[in-house]
Amino acid sequence: xxxxxxxxxxxxxxxxxxxxxxxxxxxxxxxxxxxxxxxxxxxxxxxxxxxxxxxxxxxxxxxxxxxxxxxxxxxxxxxxxxxxxxxxxxxxxxxxxxxxxx
Numbered sequence: 524x525x526x527x528x529x530x531x532x533x534x535x536x537x538x539x540x541x542x543x544x545x546x547x548x549x550x551x552x553x554x555x556x557x558x559x560x561x562x563x564x565x566x567x568x569x570x571x572x573x574x575x576x577x578x579x580x581x582x583x584x585x586x587x588x589x590x591x592x593x594x595x596x597x598x599x600x601x602x603x604x605x606x607x608x609x610x611x612x613x614x615x616x617x618x619x620x621x622x623x624x625x
Contacts, residue, residue: 527587534582540564540573540596551588556596564594572599 530551535543544554544564556564573596580586 529585530588532578532580532582532584532586532592535575535578535592535594536582538575540568540575540594543575543594547592552586553589553591555591555593568596573597574599 528551532552533546533550535546535554538546540554547554554564556567575594576597577595579593586592
């Protein structure tokens, strides 16, 4: 009999995509974005810097090891009004910090 391990989903919103991917992998999850039959996450986010703007399931949820966390992301430098936020949440703190320096 195969034993399943349940894990708590980390908060990835506000992280660079490449860091979020490492964090998810270290816990035991994969990341997915967009059409599952389309280009992979690395193809869609390379080259450049992209920030996670939302995730599903939400942080604190419980999933089995090896499950996928679906993310949305925005390229660095995109206007704040273009950033989609997670339901009930605020925009990634990095954008707030960047705007306060102007």
